[in-house]
């Protein structure tokens with residue numbers, strides 16, 4: 001049996017831990033040949049791959065990123081489709097694929113499976129917005145990085161009696177903002193799920209200043225003002241045609257300075273949240289997902305994805321995983337709101 005692994009979409013701490021677990025269990029206990037396809041779906045479209053053995057994966061458990069490379073190539077949108085992938089897999093004698101990715105990568109995996117490709121999915125995203133799993137690996141690491149940044153920003157904000165706005169990742173879901181903001185004792189947390197009133201945010205910031213504390217505002221990159229003010233978002237193009245990373249954070253800092261008369265600064269954490277060593281929690285979760293994905297392939301249980309339910313790893317249909325994004329529910333946001341102002 002020959003099994004291929006690939007990593008698609010934005011990189012995420014813990015990807016290498018999955019690759020390692022799949023390779024060690026696949027080649028060891030199962031006696032398979034394991035190969036890694038390069039750069040997401042581009043690999044099985046072009047046949048770009050490398051063999052994976054013990055020596056390739058033993059040192060990578062703690063390393064961020066992915067040794068296989070990643071891309072957002074979509075075999076349906078970019079050409080080739082299931083037909084081309086089936087051709088490449090047959091030519092390379094690859095019997096099954098383990099696709100590690102987020103919504104887009106797993107959406108493709110689900111469609112390919114319906115069209116005859118043997119695929120098992122493993123969920124990844126720092127945004128934690130994939131349905132059907134309690135947590136994705138990478139999220140815990142991103143929250144730790146953001147929390148550490150917030151801890152550091154408190155002391156500089158206090159020293160200069162300034163407001164600091166911290167923009168974190170999360171275009172569609174505010175999980176990183178919610179968790180890092182709670183862990184870091186933010187004065188306000190803003191998420192895409194709940195359009196905010198700039199007047200109310202300025203009021204909270206002002207009341208924090210009045211109690212002689214420097215306010216920290218944590219804002220997810222996809223958060224929007226409720227009154228429809230023009231705010232450039234991550235992914236949009238600016239006047240120079242450059243794709244933006246960050247936007248709402250700077251807008252908020254400017255508005256808060258104008259409305260409160262206090263100095264404000266914006267910090268965009270950006271890709272630091274995706275880089276570097278995974279936390280112990282993410283290493284364990286990623287490793288367990290990898291081990292269970294091998295079992296799913298061995299059982300021929302294609303079209304499924306490994307998922308965390310409570311403390312158990314289970315298999316769920318890929319259709320369930322990609323059906324809808326997991327956003328922050330109102331009751332979770334209400335818990336954070338208790339501390340605003």
Ligand code: F6P
Nearest residue numbers: 010125126127169170171234274
């Ligand atoms: O999907 C994960 C994510 O980190 C988002 O939170 C962020 O908006 C996006 O990726 C950035 O993607 P890229 O690295 O392609 O700019």
